[in-house]
Amino acid sequence: MAGVSVGLLRSAVPWRTFRWYMGQRHYSGTYWSATMRDHVIYESRLELARLVFADFDPSVQHIVAQPFLLKTVVDGEVRKHIPDYLLITEQGPVVVDVKPRHRLARSEVAFTFEWTRRVVESRGWRFEVWSEPPEARLENIRFLAGYRRDWLFGPALLDELRRLDLDGVPLSQAARCLPGRPEPLVRSAICHLLWTHDLLTDLDQPLGHGVLRRSA
Template identity: 70%
Template sequence: MSIDLLSSATPWRTFRWYRGQKHYSGSYWSATMRDHVIYESRLELARLLFADFDPLVRGIVAQPFLMKTVGTGEIRKHIPDYLLITSQGPVLVDVKPYRRLTKPEVAFTFSWTRQAVESRGWRYEVWSEPAAVELENLRFLAGYRRDRLFPSDVLDELRQTDLDGTALGDVPKVLPHQPEFCVRAAVCHLLWSHDLQTDLSQPLSASALLRQTT
C-alpha cells in the first residue's frame, strides 16, 4: 500500500467512552494535519504533541492499518498506534508505558512488528514516557499552535527582528508599540513553529534565552 493512500486512511478502529474505563481517549487538533487526530491514552496524546511539534513530520495517521502474522501456531494481529509521514520517510509508532515493555506478549508483538516494518525500509519506534519537563513545555506551547489566532503584523515584525540571545520575558520591550499580551502570545507561537528556539529541556521562564532558527 502506498504512503499517499495511507496518508488519507481513517483509523482502523474507533474508541468508546464508558463509565469506569481505565484509559483516556479523545481527539487532538493537530496543526500539522489541520484536523483532529484520535488518541486512546494520555501517553498517546503526549506522542501526538511531540509529532505535531516535529518540523520533519508532514502527516500523522492514527491506527493506520491492521497487521497479521502467524506465530506459535496462531494468527497474531496488531494495529499500530500511529504512522508518521516525515521528510525522511515513514515512521510507524507504537506507544506503550515502560512498565509494560517487558511483558512477553508485548515484546513478541513489537518484535515481529519491527521486522515487518523494517523489511519495507520504514522506521519503527516504540515510544514510552518522555522527559517530564519537555512534555510540560510542549503542552504549554501547544496552546499557541493555531496560527490564525495571532495578528500577522506582530508575527512578521517578530520574524524580522533579531531576537537571538534575548530573554523570553524581555521580548515585549523590543516591540513597545505593540500590545504586550499580543507579543507574548506571538513569541510562544513562533517557538511552536520553530521560527525561534529555546532550551526545552529546562522549564520555560522569563529568563529563557531565545535563538534564531538557522
C-alpha cells in the same frame, strides 16, 4: 504489506472507533493538529503526548491514527496488531507504538513489538516504541501547543518579530521588545514562533528560564 502505498495510507481512517465504558482506565479523545489542519484521535494521555510531539516536529508532514491492522503467522499462530500512529516524515514513514515504560518488559508486549518491527522494517520504514518523555520537555511543548493555531496571530506582528535580532534575549523579557505593542500580544506571538520553530529555546528547562535563539 509489501504492496500498500504510502499514498494510500495517507487517506486511511482509524481502524478502531472509540470505546467508553464504566470503569475505563484510559483517556480517549481528539486533538486538533496544526500539521493536519484537522482532528486526530488518541486513546490515552500518553498517546496524546506523542501526538503533540509529532505535531510540534517540523519534519512530520502527515499523521494517521491507527493506520492499519497487521495480521501474520508467527510461531504457528495468527497474530494481529494495530499500531497507534503512522507519521509520514521528510525522512520516510515511521510506524509508532505508544506504551508506558513499565509495560515494555512484559513478554507479550516485547513479542508483539518484535514481530511488528520486523514487518515494518521489511518495507524500509522505521518502527518506534515511544514511552514517557522528559517531563520538562513535555510540559513546555504542551504549553506551546496552546499557540499552534496560526490564524489567531496577525502576520504583521509575526513579521516584525522575525526581523528583530532576538538572539540571546531572555524569554522572560522578550515581550517588551516591541514597545508599541501590548506585551500579552507580543508574548503570545513569540510562543507561536517557538511552536513553528522560527524561534528556538532550550525546552529541557522551564520556559521562564529560557533564552531565545533564531532558527538556522
